[in-house]
Amino acid sequence: MLLNSASLRSLYVGFSAAFQSGFAGVTPQYGRVSMSVNSTTAETEYGWLGEIPRIREWIGDRVVNNLETHGYSIKNKTFESTVGVKRERIEDDNLGMYTPIFQEFGRSTATFPDELVWPFLKKGFATKCYDGQYFFDTDHPVLDENGVVQSVSNSGGGAGTPWFLMDTSRFVKPVIYQNRRPFKLTAKDRLEDENVFMKDEFLYGTDGRCNVGFGFWQLAYGSKQTLDAAAYAAARAAMGSVKGDYGRPLGVKPNLLVVPPALESAALKILNNEMSAGGETNEWKGTAELLVVPWLA
Template sequence: MILNSANLRTLNTAFSAAYQGAFDGAPRQFERVATTVQSTTKQNEYGWLGSFPKMREWIGDRVVHGLSTHDYAIRNKRWELTIGVDKDDIEDDNVGIYTPMFQGMGRDTATFADELIWPLLANGWNTLCYDGQNFFDTDHPVGGVGGAPVTSVSNSGGGSGAAWFLLDVSRPLKPLIFQNRRAFEFRRMDAPTDEVVFDRNEYRYGVDGRCNVGFGFWQMAYGSKQTLDATNYEAARVAMGSLKSDSGKPLALTPRLLVVPPSLEGAGKEILESERNAAGATNKWRNTAELLMVPWLA
């Protein structure tokens, strides 16, 4: 191939198409449990997570639900992925070997949010959320508004086995947050004057962006490392359904998504899809939630 601007543009178009095709076809699961928040600065403050307001009768002055004193912020990080293409390979028309690499780049970019979201959920037992407690904890403080007493509330089932999660993803703000500052963009360095081309005989193509992840409302997620069976599944549903706001009103949560790693897919199917339980009786938990097996949790 003659190394001129027209041919290099054509080559960039081919590499970009391979990237974009794989990007568009990649499966993305993070959107099921995370709300995407567009960021316009270095970090976003989420102090308002301390308020889970509920409707009240208007007696006297309005009660204004503003930002709480909670100090919770998600700071954006920079990420990149770069592929180097040997100049000699282009001259020798040996560029087909790079197509799978650009397809891999496209898939990795599309699923990068999954690589951030699911490990964060799995580490919820030792990662703080807005109230200063671990996201999955036994003593989240709730109450203190309108005379309601402050009590400790749990969204953790404890245990030491493989983790599973019951979530309410029906609200505008899901249990997790994907904060997007700058979307990933495909770029190139293939001008003869680029230092890397002159010094290393190499053209470079890459993507870069800015984003990060964090926790939303802990009330909308229940995590357990107990055995995934009907008894513990029921306990999780009862715990979530019993949650109240700081003013003492029921949150009316609807846990309809059961998230499991590959090792617990069979147990999840038995609870949610079997017509009868192990004793032969009608399975009362059938179709009470959707099962989502997440390979990122393996």
Template sequence: MATIVTPAIVQALFTSWKADFQKGITSAEPQWQQVSMVVTSTTASNTYGWLGKFPQMREWIGDRVINSMQAHGYTIINKKFESTVGVGRTEIEDDEVGIYSPIFEEMGRTSEIQPDELVYGLLSAGTTSLCYDGQNFFDTDHPVYPNADGTGTAVSVSNYDDNGGTGTAWYLLDTSRAVKPVILQERKKPVFTSMTKLDDEHVFTSDEFRFGVDCRRNVGFSFWQLAYGSRKELNADNLWAAISAMRAATADGGQKLGVKPTVLVVPTSMEKEATRLLERELDSNSSNELKGRLKLVVPDYL
């Protein structure tokens, strides 16, 4: 016997599927927090004028010294994302709605994981994506000026070894600070909604109810000094070279930044060699200086 579709039945289905959606969110294991920070947005875009400013402490003798620092206009524009599922009225009438529970659970998991796709997708595109200084985030020509206000003749500093354009890329990051290398800008968190009124035009025309999730967010880069990319072979010597390069980083004006790499990010194809490099003891006569020094992150979406 066919089920009579009533507003109460449709509302009950929405409540049930919303619970499935929430279950998917709860079961997800996102990885974006390993390398990025969240900035709440209240407008269509955010401009990060503070990028590039590294104020330092000095002995207070006489009046305060106000340092004029070079202004940067790095803007992240929020984007809209959505996922929608249509459920036919006949499927409700014929009591065939059980197949949708795992679909909505997966929708919840996907909405929670989506920042991973954005964050690690951006990291992968770091050699072709601009950061606050007008250079690509991973670049061999970042300008560092002799004066804190961005004046003087700049010296080119590299945070990227392209290895002649060959080899698989891996990344070394300092995530120990309040500012992380990647910014996840959140304008509107995922919201599960529905169009289920029996007299809705779409329901009348297409005989279908709609359920979906939408959000507004985007990603961008912060300080390039907090990251190093390399396409060289992942071995101890090349990893130490990247660590040394990051440790030597200075801001405009020559201020030491005290960068301390904490995370090694590799694609899944390099997980085995990276694990061995960071965890394996060498032999009874020598120890692995890298063991325990870095946290290994192997993102699914890198």
């Protein structure tokens, strides 16, 4: 191939098309448990997480629900990935090997939010959320009917492989995916670029700014207990009984059981089997959707 601005531009168009094709057919899983928030600054505050407005009978003046500031914020981080293509490969038209590389490059970019969200969820047993407690904890502070602080749990404890039960029906989700600058493919492919002069190599890279954080702990339950009918029942009962401040029912309805591949069999027995191990009817059949997440392995 004769190297000039036109041929290099055509080459970039081809690599970009392969990169974009990597997005096709990819269905990232992070959106099932996270809400996407567009950020416009280096750090975004989420103080409003501490207050869910309620409807009340209008008697007298309106009661203004002030969104309490909890000081919870998510700082954006910058991420990148770069591919180098040797000049000789282009000159010799030996480019066939790069199409699948750029397709996989696109695929890995499309699923990158999964690589952030799911490992972050696993860290919820030791990572704080907006109320200053670990996201999965036994002592989230909630005010009872008399305004007295009570401890509420969304953790099953244990020391085994973690699994999660969630209510994903709300607009606010258990996890926040914060997007500051979307990923896109760029190139340093001019003949006068330093990388070409010094290393005889054209560079193609993608970069973006984003990060993750925790939303409402009330919509998620994490456990490291053995995943069986008893543990699953305890999780559902705990989530269904969660109330907001001053005893207000939140109406939490768990609808998604999230497990790593190692717990797929145990989860299927709970959610799909007609009968339990003891021969009686399995009361938990169909009570939630199963999501097996390889990023949790």
